[in-house]
Amino acid sequence: MIDIQxxxxxxxxxxxxxxxISFRVKKGELVIxxxxxxxxxxxxxxxxxxxDKPTSGKVLxxxxxxxxxxxxxxxxxxxxxxxxxxxxxxxxxxxSVYDNLLIAKGALxxxxxxxxxxxxxxxxxxxxxxxKDAIVKNLSGGEKQRTAIxxxxxxxxxxxxxxxxxxALDSKNSQTFLELLQNLHKMQxxxxxxxxxxxxxxxxxxxxxxxxxxxxx
Amino acid sequence: xNKILLNQKVIIYLSIExxxxxxxxxxxxxxxxxVKNWDINSFTPNQxxxxxxxYLFITLVQMLLFFSIFDTIYFIYVIDKxxxxxxxxxxxxxxxxxxxxxxxxxxxxxxxxxxLLLWQNINIxxxxxxxxxxxxxxxxxxxxxxLALIAIIYFDINYFFHLKTNLPVSCCSTLYGQLEGQNxxxxxxxxxxxxILFYLLFIVxxxxxxxxxxFLILLATPLFLYIAYYSVTYFFGTYIYELPxxxxxxxxxxxxxxxxxxxxxGSLFLGTFFALIWAIxxxxxxxxxxxxxxxxxxxxFLFVIICSSYVAFYYxxxxxxx
Amino acid sequence: MKKLMPFLLTLLFLGAIAIIxxxxxxxxxxxxxxxxxxxxxxxxxxxxxxxxxxCAMLIKTQTNAAEVIAPDRxxxxxxDPGCMVKWIQNKPFKKKAKLWVFTIDTKRWIDAKKAFYTxxxxxxxxxxxxxxxKNSSKTINFHTMVQRMLHNQTMANPKFRKKLLGTSNx
Numbered sequence: 018m019i020d021i022q023x024x025x026x027x028x029x030x031x032x033x034x035x036x037x038i039s040f041r042v043k044k045g046e047l048v049i050x051x052x053x054x055x056x057x058x059x060x061x062x063x064x065x066x067x068x069d070k071p072t073s074g075k076v077l078x079x080x081x082x083x084x085x086x087x088x089x090x091x092x093x094x095x096x097x098x099x100x101x102x103x104x105x106x107x108x109x110x111x112x113s114v115y116d117n118l119l120i121a122k123g124a125l126x127x128x129x130x131x132x133x134x135x136x137x138x139x140x141x142x143x144x145x146x147x148x149k150d151a152i153v154k155n156l157s158g159g160e161k162q163r164t165a166i167x168x169x170x171x172x173x174x175x176x177x178x179x180x181x182x183x184x185a186l187d188s189k190n191s192q193t194f195l196e197l198l199q200n201l202h203k204m205q206x207x208x209x210x211x212x213x214x215x216x217x218x219x220x221x222x223x224x225x226x227x228x229x230x231x232x233x234x
Numbered sequence: 235x236n237k238i239l240l241n242q243k244v245i246i247y248l249s250i251e252x253x254x255x256x257x258x259x260x261x262x263x264x265x266x267x268x269v270k271n272w273d274i275n276s277f278t279p280n281q282x283x284x285x286x287x288x289y290l291f292i293t294l295v296q297m298l299l300f301f302s303i304f305d306t307i308y309f310i311y312v313i314d315k316x317x318x319x320x321x322x323x324x325x326x327x328x329x330x331x332x333x334x335x336x337x338x339x340x341x342x343x344x345x346x347x348x349x350l351l352l353w354q355n356i357n358i359x360x361x362x363x364x365x366x367x368x369x370x371x372x373x374x375x376x377x378x379x380x381l382a383l384i385a386i387i388y389f390d391i392n393y394f395f396h397l398k399t400n401l402p403v404s405c406c407s408t409l410y411g412q413l414e415g416q417n418x419x420x421x422x423x424x425x426x427x428x429x430i431l432f433y434l435l436f437i438v439x440x441x442x443x444x445x446x447x448x449f450l451i452l453l454a455t456p457l458f459l460y461i462a463y464y465s466v467t468y469f470f471g472t473y474i475y476e477l478p479x480x481x482x483x484x485x486x487x488x489x490x491x492x493x494x495x496x497x498x499x500g501s502l503f504l505g506t507f508f509a510l511i512w513a514i515x516x517x518x519x520x521x522x523x524x525x526x527x528x529x530x531x532x533x534x535f536l537f538v539i540i541c542s543s544y545v546a547f548y549y550x551x552x553x554x555x556x
Numbered sequence: 557m558k559k560l561m562p563f564l565l566t567l568l569f570l571g572a573i574a575i576i577x578x579x580x581x582x583x584x585x586x587x588x589x590x591x592x593x594x595x596x597x598x599x600x601x602x603x604x605x606x607x608x609x610x611c612a613m614l615i616k617t618q619t620n621a622a623e624v625i626a627p628d629r630x631x632x633x634x635x636d637p638g639c640m641v642k643w644i645q646n647k648p649f650k651k652k653a654k655l656w657v658f659t660i661d662t663k664r665w666i667d668a669k670k671a672f673y674t675x676x677x678x679x680x681x682x683x684x685x686x687x688x689x690k691n692s693s694k695t696i697n698f699h700t701m702v703q704r705m706l707h708n709q710t711m712a713n714p715k716f717r718k719k720l721l722g723t724s725n726x
Contacts, residue, residue, distance in 0.1 A: 025279075070286065073279040084282070085274060087361045088289070421576045431572055438569045445561035454569050 018044040018207055019065065019176070024074035026060055034060045036230040037074070042223075044175070045205040047198075049217050052227030058211035059104070061227070062178050065209065066101040067091055078176070096124050100169025104181040106161050110154040114145060114164050117153060118171045125172055135171055142204075143167035144197065159190035166197065177201060179210040183217075191216050238319060238397040243312045250305050251390055254298060255383065261294040262380045268373035274366050288369065292357060295376060299350040306343045307496065314487050319399050326484035327406035335393035342386050348507050349379050355511050355526070359519055406482035410467060418481075419464055432458075432465040436538050443509060443531050448516035451509050459506045466498060466541060473544040478556045498540055505533030586614065590631045598623045598656040598665040601633055610639040611681055618658050620679055620687055622668060625654040637668065638683030638712075641705045657687035664689075673701045675720055676711060684711030684720070 019042040026035040034057045042048050052058050063069040064076060070084050077083075083094060108117050118136045126132055140146040145163040148156065153164060162182065169177055179198075183191040195216065202208060210217065226233045238244055264287045273281060313330055317323035320332055330336035353375055360368040410418070419428055435458040442450040467483045474486050474494060486495030508530035515521045549555060588607045590599060601623075606615045615621055615635040622640040624632045626649045634640040637657050644650050655668035660677065668687070672695035677686025683705065688695055696704070703709075709716045 023277075027279075070282060072282060073277055075277050082277075085285070085366075086364055087366065089361060090364050421579050422582060423576070423579045427575055427579050431575055434568060434572045434575070438565050438572065441561065441565045441568075445558065445565060447562040447565055450562065450565055450569060454572075457572070 018042055018046075018079065019209075020075070020077040020080075022075040022077075024061075024064065024076060025072050026057075026064065026069070027072045034230055035064075035071075038230075038232045040225065040232060040234075042207060042209065044207055045202075046207055047202045047220070047222040048209045049220065049222045049224045050209065050211045050227055050232075051213060051217075051224060052211075053213055056227045057230045058227055059180055062101070062180050062209065062211050065176075066099050066178050067095045068101070092124075096121075096172055098174055098176055100166075100172070100174035100177045102162070102165045102169050102177070102179045102182060104184060106165040108153045108161060108164055108168070111152065113150050113152055114140070114156070114167075115149050117164060118168050121168050122171050135173070136167075139167040139171040142170055142200075158185045158187075159193065162186065162190075162194065163197070166201075170201075174206075176207045177209070179208070179212075181212055181214075182210060183212065183214045188216075195220065236395065236397070237399045238316065238394060241316070241319070243315055244394060247305070247308060247312050248390065248394065250301065250308070251387060254301055254305065255387055257294050257298050257301075258380055258383050261291050261298065261376060264288070264291040264294075265373040265376040265380070269370060269377070272366075272370050272373070274369075288366075291373070291376075292361075295350070295353060295357070295379075299347075299354055302343070302347055302350055306347060307500075309340070309343060310484075310487055310496075314484065316397070320397065320403055321399075322402035322405055324405040324407075324485075325482060325488060327409050327482050328403045329397070330484070331409055332398070332401075332403045333393060333396045335389045335396065339386065339389040339393050342382065342389060344503060346379070346382050346386060347503075348510070349375075349382060351507055352511055352514065353379060355515065355523075359515070359521060406485060407480070410481040410483070419468060420460070423464075425469055428461065428465055429469060431461050433538075435461055436534065439506075439509060440531065440534060443512070443527055443534075446516070446522060446527075448513040451513035452517065455506050455509050455513070459502070462502055462506075462537070466502075470498075470541040470544055472556055473548050476548065476556075494540070498537065501533045501537040501540070505530050505537055508533065587633070591629065593625055593629045593631045596625055596629065596654060598625070598658075599631055606633050608633060608635045608639055608680075610634060610643040611636075613680070616680075619663070620660055620677065621658045622687075623656045623665075625656070627652045635680035636683055637673065637685045637687055637701070638679065638681055638705050638710060640668070641702050645706070659687045659689045662689040669698045672697060675704075679711075682710075682712045684717075 021041070022039050024035055024038040025033065027033050038061070050058055050061065060069065064071055064084075065078075067083050075082060078094075078098065081094070083091065086094060109120070112120075115136060118139060119132060122132045122135055126135075137146065140149060143163045143166040145160060145167055148160055148164075151160075153161065156164065162185070182194055182198075186194060191214070198208065198210070198220070224234075239248075268284060268288065268291065271280060272284060310326060313336075314326040316329045317325055320329055323329050323332070330340060353372065356368050356372050356375065360366060360372055417424070419425075423431065435454055438454045439451060439458050442448075442454065463483070468481050471481055471483065471486065472478050474491055475482075483499075484495070485491065486498065487493060488495075508526050512523060512526040512530055515523055515526070545555070586605050586607050587602060588609055593599060601615055601618050601621055603618065604614050604616060607613070608615055609632045613635060615633055617635075620636065622634040622637045624634070624640060624644060626632075626647075628649075632643070634643065640655060640657075644653065644655070647653070656665045657668040657671050658665055659671060660674075666687075666689055672688045672691045674686040674688060674695050675684050677684055679685055685701055685705070711717045711720060
């Protein structure tokens with residue numbers, strides 16, 4: 018499903034962020050990447066989310082070398098296959114929950130009817146349907162996160178990437194998130210979570226540890 | 235110092251040309267690297283760098299295309315305005331014929347736009363695929379385009395440096411007027427045959443676009459362009475100026491004729507260029523682009539309608555032909 | 557119809573090509589220059605079908621017409637000796653070329669440099685120079701004619717015209 022070989026990312030000739038990383042993730046697997054901040058977790062996720070390009074090395078998603086695609090195809094691929102929940106959620110604050118999802122869905126469909134039913138389904142899965150018409154900036158941290166998750170689900174992406182999902186949550190909300198994560202895992206989604214929060218130790222998942230740009234199992 | 239070179243419009247024009255050369259030079263170096271090192275199946279740092287630079291390359295050439303179209307229109311505007319400084323010139327015709335660099339420069343500039351449009355077309359086809367199949371062709375092609383730009387700059391410099399404000403030039407009536415009894419039209423045509431050819435070739439090109447007969451477009455369009463040039467200069471132009479002896483392709487760019495020249499020549503070149511590019515796509519890449527075809531059809535139709543309506547309106551207004 | 561269309565259009569295109577060829581074959585353009593005049597003798601002018609290279613007019617009469625034969629045997633035609641003088645000034649073969657005029661009095665081609673010229677003749681371009689074989693009190697020689705032509709001292713110049721007509725007793 019996801020096959021990474023010799024992935025290296027440098028921002029300057031002498032500043033290596035990811036150093037020759039290789040690993041595989043099978044379909045439906047739940048993977049936790051642990052590491053202190055600055056260890057390169059976010060960069061790794063950005064590359065997996067096709068938002069950033071590697072300096073060298075292969076990133077194969079569904080056997081496709083995604084970074085070799087022309088921009089237009091890459092955008093399409095990202096919209097269809099990848100749901101990315103960023104650390105600060107990157108929602109559009111002055112729009113409603115529904116409109117935030119509509120923007121994501123609108124990239125792939127022209128049918129209002131189809132968009133409506135998919136958005137409702139995603140909102141239900143992320144457990145945020147009751148706040149459908151609320152403006153995002155009035156939401157709490159947990160609600161914002163669930164909106165971001167709903168947005169990641171709206172195009173039926175099969176790969177979900179979470180960057181520090183519990184950083185902005187209190188312990189009660191973190192627990193709710195863990196339940197949601199397990200539900201998503203049951204739905205056969207491939208999930209990669211980058212975090213330094215020990216709360217994830219309780220989960221049954223494949224765990225990697227990242228340190229100074231290198232990955233250890 | 236040459237007075238022409240201190241003219242504000244000429245300074246602006248030459249500055250734009252310098253800017254274009256700068257853009258093209260950067261693009262040229264990237265193109266050169268792509269031709270040499272491009273390998274989409276490689277995962278080395280070099281290839282990833284090239285892939286990123288490829289987008290810079292594309293953006294640069296697209297800017298080059300955009301600016302060149304603007305720049306060519308501006309060039310015509312500038313030489314049209316310069317007739318005030320050059321004794322004897324009444325419109326751009328005298329200015330452009332003031333030395334032997336002018337006409338080749340204009341033709342080169344038009345050809346340059348055609349090349350860039352063709353490049354842009356290959357670029358669109360390239361990015362439509364997932365594997366960048368034409369990137370190397372695109373880069374090699376750009377090297378030719380770059381050489382054409384160098385030629386344009388060479389002619390630019392020579393043209394403006396050799397424009398003399400003290401030497402009288404001919405006005406359009408001497409340049410496009412004729413030796414008494416001699417025929418200025420190509421192939422020894424008379425006006426009647428020229429018009430028959432004009433409409434016949436238009437039907438062939440337009441019909442071939444509808445029927446998607448690519449090889450015929452490739453053959454007939456250049457001939458149509460050639461005949462259309464003479465038809466506008468020696469027949470339709472006289473109706474635009476409403477004067478049977480006024481034969482000039484440039485005066486119609488002036489305010490007195492509502493700048494109609496920009497529309498007439500613009501639609502002709504747009505139509506023929508797009509028709510040719512459509513045909514090249516169909517023959518070379520086996521891709522039939524609907525949008526290109528539509529633009530070509532609309533432009534050519536517009537061109538013929540504008541030209542013909544000048545004659546028709548003149549006839550309705552005055553009851554006679556010129 | 558769709559199958560027939562390429563065929564029909566090709567036929568139309570061939571028609572267009574045919575028109576071009578028919579037009580090409582139809583008639584000859586006016587003469588401006590004749591090559592390979594090996595004898596070096598003045599050629600008879602085809603009236604109304606030959607262009608004066610300087611002023612671009614058709615030559616309508618042979619009387620007072622002129623010809624230039626270059627060393628490479630190319631021949632040019634003029635309807636007025638003044639046109640010929642004007643035209644040849646910046647040519648590299650100015651000195652070596654043979655110049656001919658058709659005289660008014662004897663009606664034949666003679667060497668232009670040996671001819672004499674009246675100054676008030678009604679010539680084609682109104683310069684006033686009429687070629688004569690015989691000298692008289694009213695004529696000037698070739699050299700003077702060239703000088704007057706180059707200094708705009710011709711009948712075409714209104715000021716000089718007055719002077720010319722004033723001094724002569726016409």
